[in-house]
Amino acid sequence: MGKTLFDKIWEAHRVMEIPDGPDVLYIDRHLIHEVTSPQAFNALKSKGMKVFRPERTFATCDHNTPTLHQELPIGDPASAEAVAALARNTSDNGIRHFPLGDPGNGIVHVIGPEQGIVLCGQTVVCGDSHTATHGAFGNIAFGIGTSEVEMVFATQCLMQSRPRQARITVDGKLARGVTPKDVILYIISRLGTGGCTGCFVEYSGEVFRNMSMDGRMTVCNMSIEMGAKGGIVAPDDTTFAYIKGRRFAPSGEEFDRRVAEWKSLYTDEDAVFDMEYRFDAADIRPMITYGTNPGMGVPVGSAVPDKAVGCDGPGFDKALAYMGFHKGQQLEGFRIDYVFLGSCTNGRIEDFRAFAGAVKGRHKADGVTVWLVPGSKEVERMIEEEGIGKILKEAGFELRQPGCSACLAMNADKIPEGKYAVSTSNRNFEGRQGYGARTILAGPLVAAEAAVTGRISVPLSFEGAPSIA
Amino acid sequence: MRKITEIHSRAVLVPTENIDTDQIIPARFLKTTSREGFGEKLFYDWRYDADGRMIEDNIIDSQMKERKCILVAGDNFGCGSSREHAAWAIADAGFMAVVSSSFADIFRNNALNNALLPVQVSHGFLAALISAIRSDPELAVDIDLPSQSISAKGVGTERFPVNGYKKECLMKGYSDIDYLLAHKDSILRYEAERDA
Numbered sequence: 001m002g003k004t005l006f007d008k009i010w011e012a013h014r015v016m017e018i019p020d021g022p023d024v025l026y027i028d029r030h031l032i033h034e035v036t037s038p039q040a041f042n043a044l045k046s047k048g049m050k051v052f053r054p055e056r057t058f059a060t061c062d063h064n065t066p067t068l069h070q071e072l073p074i075g076d077p078a079s080a081e082a083v084a085a086l087a088r089n090t091s092d093n094g095i096r097h098f099p100l101g102d103p104g105n106g107i108v109h110v111i112g113p114e115q116g117i118v119l120c121g122q123t124v125v126c127g128d129s130h131t132a133t134h135g136a137f138g139n140i141a142f143g144i145g146t147s148e149v150e151m152v153f154a155t156q157c158l159m160q161s162r163p164r165q166a167r168i169t170v171d172g173k174l175a176r177g178v179t180p181k182d183v184i185l186y187i188i189s190r191l192g193t194g195g196c197t198g199c200f201v202e203y204s205g206e207v208f209r210n211m212s213m214d215g216r217m218t219v220c221n222m223s224i225e226m227g228a229k230g231g232i233v234a235p236d237d238t239t240f241a242y243i244k245g246r247r248f249a250p251s252g253e254e255f256d257r258r259v260a261e262w263k264s265l266y267t268d269e270d271a272v273f274d275m276e277y278r279f280d281a282a283d284i285r286p287m288i289t290y291g292t293n294p295g296m297g298v299p300v301g302s303a304v305p306d307k308a309v310g311c312d313g314p315g316f317d318k319a320l321a322y323m324g325f326h327k328g329q330q331l332e333g334f335r336i337d338y339v340f341l342g343s344c345t346n347g348r349i350e351d352f353r354a355f356a357g358a359v360k361g362r363h364k365a366d367g368v369t370v371w372l373v374p375g376s377k378e379v380e381r382m383i384e385e386e387g388i389g390k391i392l393k394e395a396g397f398e399l400r401q402p403g404c405s406a407c408l409a410m411n412a413d414k415i416p417e418g419k420y421a422v423s424t425s426n427r428n429f430e431g432r433q434g435y436g437a438r439t440i441l442a443g444p445l446v447a448a449e450a451a452v453t454g455r456i457s458v459p460l461s462f463e464g465a466p467s468i469a
Numbered sequence: 470m471r472k473i474t475e476i477h478s479r480a481v482l483v484p485t486e487n488i489d490t491d492q493i494i495p496a497r498f499l500k501t502t503s504r505e506g507f508g509e510k511l512f513y514d515w516r517y518d519a520d521g522r523m524i525e526d527n528i529i530d531s532q533m534k535e536r537k538c539i540l541v542a543g544d545n546f547g548c549g550s551s552r553e554h555a556a557w558a559i560a561d562a563g564f565m566a567v568v569s570s571s572f573a574d575i576f577r578n579n580a581l582n583n584a585l586l587p588v589q590v591s592h593g594f595l596a597a598l599i600s601a602i603r604s605d606p607e608l609a610v611d612i613d614l615p616s617q618s619i620s621a622k623g624v625g626t627e628r629f630p631v632n633g634y635k636k637e638c639l640m641k642g643y644s645d646i647d648y649l650l651a652h653k654d655s656i657l658r659y660e661a662e663r664d665a
Contacts, residue, residue: 015652019634020632020634021634024656039503078500078501079500081502082500128551129549131551143551144551145553146504146553147553148578151646154646154649155650161632163574193545194544194545194573197571197573224549227548311486313485315486315487408496408550409496410496410497410499417519427549427550429489429491429549430491430492430514431491431492431495431514
């Protein structure tokens with residue numbers, strides 16, 4: 001029987017097998033940030049140990065950082081200490097750190113690929129559930145807890161049970177105005193927020209083959225939102241072209257040699273998955289969520305349903321009560337208060353290009369607060385270089401500085417209680433964007449439309465079927 | 470790590486499905502660099518209003534008037550963020566086991582790494598257990614790790630999965646990091662072979 005792409009990478013990184021237990025896996029790349037690493041550094045220090053392979057670990061601060069006036073000291077003392085602790089710990093252990101304001105700083109899952117730290121066929125971990133993002137390059141990438149961060153520090157290894165495997169195939173062509181975010185929100189709405197728990201997912205088919213790396217990262221990023229341990233896309237010429245020339249990527253003959261190796265990273269034709277799901281690109285429309293988990297999604301224009309996959313118990317009614325919505329309610333035209341463009345899901349240059357393309361020549365709606373937060377300093381630089389900043393300014397928008405921002409509201413960017421936010425981030429959980437905040441997840445085009453109309457609306461560029469029952 | 474063999478306790482019921490780690494511990498409490506004291510913040514936004522006043526008759530405190538060591542939760546418990554603070558908060562509040570019909574993968578690992586036992590039962594057993602605790606909040610639940618079984622009067626007994634390695638770790642108080650450090654030779658050998 002053939003092997004899956006996942007099998008090939010897993011087996012190449014297996015140091016040991018424990019009978020009736022997990023495998024010991026070697027970790028190629030360890031990304032860290034200020035929230036989930038300090039307790040691991042403390043534990044290591046208390047054992048009198050240092051990081052075993054510091055050259056395999058890269059650090060950035062992103063969760064606690066402000067998105068205005070990054071040149072000033074951080075106002076919140078607890079956030080300031082978390083950021084300072086990361087600087088001390090990385091310096092003590094010889095780990096490369098991209099501090100606030102550094103041209104390499106940004107959200108951990110944006111800078112990893114952007115700096116060429118993350119390549120193909122690797123094991124990549126981070127104390128952050130959205131680590132699945134790096135699967136877009138054909139990696140086994142997954143989020144870990146702080147005890148596991150400590151294990152990687154101490155031994156460059158982790159103990160992991162081999163997950164089951166699922167393949168999600170989407171063939172056909174996406175309509176204009178349908179973004180990668182809509183694709184993954186659609187998939188999660190069909191499979192449910194726990195639909196892939198215990199599984200590693202490979203995304204395959206025409207839609208992903210034709211997708212850019214930024215798009216594949218958006219899709220893989222949200223694998224965790226259906227419970228998957230990670231998501232992976234087989235690397236191809238699009239992947240290799242993205243990596244070439246990046247700061248920490250191999251160059252010259254070494255790059256060519258690695259590409260030759262990476263070309264063997266695909267699932268064999270006769271490999272068998274535990275689960276197979278197939279969807280048709282033509283069925284996918286611009287999506288929004290109406291509830292408090294990412295599986296509670298519908299196409300813009302559809303009414304709020306009376307149940308969701310994996311959420312048909314007391315949680316469903318509780319979610320609608322929290323959101324202030326009712327079953328059968330039409331959300332198209334619903335007035336919103338905030339728009340957030342950013343996060344490790346949709347904070348990359350293509351998201352800003354899409355948003356700017358949609359708002360060009362139009363103007364920000366009165367009464368709507370719009371936060372545009374680049375995923376990294378590099379994205380911020382490209383926004384200015386490409387003239388996107390000018391388009392946004394003319395349309396009445398201001399750009400903030402890079403970081404996780406309102407995705408989880410650990411800094412000052414909190415959506416106020418009861419307010420509605422159209423957000424390009426990844427989670428609509430109760431209180432995620434601030435105490436009592438009501439999150440409507442969407443892609444960058446639906447966010448742009450909300451920013452200029454103040455309402456939930458179908459993107460102007462959408463060219464799919466005009467209505468849905 | 471503490472050792473786990475048998476747990477005999479009344480249970481706290483949080484029957485909602487898909488309870489995410491932002492509910493277990495909101496992100497604004499993750500700024501500390503210590504791993505202590507998270508128990509007070511467990512399910513914080515279900516227990517306190519915007520001004521920090523305890524909500525009367527909230528689902529958690531109304532059930533926690535005496536110490537209980539078992540949390541019984543709806544399907545897909547612990548989904549969302551990888552924050553180990555969620556497992557720390559539950560363990561710090563005195564719980565030794567969480568019972569549900571499924572657990573998010575990262576939460577499950579985090580729980581096991583903190584001697585908090587995830588007990589995965591069938592949907593039918595969970596529904597029966599929830600209903601039995603609703604009609605008798607004083608109902609005692611028994612969890613026995615050596616035989617991997619959970620039982621309660623009027624509900625019956627069911628076996629739950631845990632691999633042999635983890636079971637031994639939990640019963641003897643061993644942790645993964647000790648295992649890995651004890652096998653550093655194998656790790657060095659792997660590195661040498663790969664670079665060769």
